[in-house]
Amino acid sequence: MQTQFDRQKSSAGSKLVHLSALYLFIYYGLGAFTPLIMQYYQSINLTGTQIGLISAxxxxxxxxxxxxWGMICDKFQIRKGVLVLTLLVSGLIGLLFPAVSTFALVLILYTLLSVFQSAVVPVSDSIALGYVKKYQLQFGDIRMWGAVGFALAAFVTGLLIERWGPSVIFISYFAAMVAAILFLQRVPVETAAAPKFTTSMLAGIKDLLKLPRFLLFLAASFFVFGSINANNIWFSLYYQEIGGTVAGVGLAFLLFAGSEAPCMKLAGYCARRWGLELTILLAASVSAVRWFWYSSAPSTTAVIALFFIQGISVGFYLATAAQFVRENTPAALQVTALALFFSVGHGLGTMLCNLTAGWIQDTYSTLSIYSFFGSVTILGLIPLLLIRFGPWKAVEEKEDVGATG
Incomplete structure (x- = not known):
């Protein structure tokens, strides 16, 4: 006869499967869209400057x-409803892209898409973290399926584009969002355990900006993360310019994304052995070398063969950056610190790199974009060196905030 413990264990396992599938399809949609959207832009003859503006x-x-979106979720406790809405609406907006071919209309659609798509990752993470906390699991065991979905989508969609054209991007994106909704319906929301979104980022910013190590890390992430995220948009154009195919772009992203998971585990070992600061410096240094090497127009065979550089640079940085923020800010301000970190690195840094890359592409060449990425990353190394060898010490307060994953 099945005991209550066995039933709880079976229920937890079932929820884990559904959450993993949710992440698989959310990131499958993002993997079909983000790395390959350049194929659509080229098909409607947008300029580099226009692409940069849209990407920003x-x-x-x-x-x-x-x-x-976070305040709506917290106030009304409707995380699941918000996620269903944003998945469905963003998928439907995606289907409209093949019907437009002017810069103004694409910009409007992309802005609308961004409004709804911006909620998908933080809300799904909130739901998953509530489940993880309740059952004392590792968030990484769920999140890794997102990396699998992203890698598979980039490869499969790249193959399909060569046969049926760029419209496949939007069909794949919509289908993945619908599949994610279907699995989301089987996922209960652990309301009591789910972490709250911050309702105001302004309250602790003044105190955080008085911390030299955190301020320097924000500056580093602005440059390092900005170029990493912008590469996801411009790599497709770059790879074809050095002689690659659309299918090759998909293969490259399959290998790139696939290398991140094992390198994230390796990053943990390096951080324990040599410390977070040196591990982050290594990741940023490899990124700088990578971008300058790309600007020299290597063969596509070499770019594919050295795919693991993505894991060493991006995987190491992603695995250690949030941990550095947690260890160098007071426990009471860590939610605000993480939000500020993502806003500066993923937001402002990416915006600057995409805008500048568009101008460079029109004025000079696609190869010059990667010289710019390398130069920007070098600028990011300066604050990282100051953190490592400067006089500022880490925050004394080491209170565990219960972060998972």
Whole structure:
């Protein structure tokens, strides 16, 4: 006869499967869209400057809309309803892209898409973290399925584009969002355990900006993360310019994303052995070398063969950056610190890099974009070196805030 413990264990396992599938399809949609959207832009003859302006839309919109979505979720306790809404509406907006071919209309659609898409990742993370906390699991065991979905989507969609054209991007995106909704319906929301979104980021910012190590890390992330995120948009154009195919772009992203998971585990070992600061410095240094190497127009074979550089640079940085923020800010301000970190690195830094990359592409060449990325990353190394060798010490307060994953 099945005991209550066995039933709880079976129920937890079932929820884990549904949450993993939710992440698989959310990131499958993002993997079909983000790395390959350049194929659509090229098909409607947008200029580099126009592409840069459109690509800068998401980080600008997210800075405003993510806190608003968070307040709606907290006030009305409707995380699941908000996630269903944003998944469905963003998928439907995606289907409209093949019907437009002018810069103005694409910009409007992309802005609308960003409003709803900006809620998908933080709200799904909130739901998953509530489940993880209740059952004492590792968030990484769920989140890794997002990396799998992203990698598979980039590869499969790249193959399909070569056969049926860029419209496949939006069909794949919509189908993935619908599939995610279907699995979301089987996921109960652990309301009591789910972490709250901050309702005001302004309250603790003044105190955080008095911390030299945190301020320097914000400056570093502005440059390092900005170029990393912008590469996701411009790599497709770059890879074809050095002789690659659309299918090759998909293969490259499959290998790139696939290398991040094992490197994240390796980053944990390096951080324990040599410390967070040196591990982050290594990741940023490898990024700088990577971008300068790309600007020299290597063969596509070499770019594919050295795919693991993505894992060493991006995987190491992603695995250690949030931990550095947690360890170098007071426990009472860590939610605000993480929000500020993402806004500066993923938001403002990405916006600057995309806008500048568009101008460079029109004025000079796609290869010059990667010289710019390398130079920007070098600027990011300066504050990281100051953190490592400067006189400022870490925050004394080491209170555990119960962060998972």
């Amino acid at each position: 839309t998401t980080p600008i919109v997210s800075i405003v809309t993510q806190p608003l």
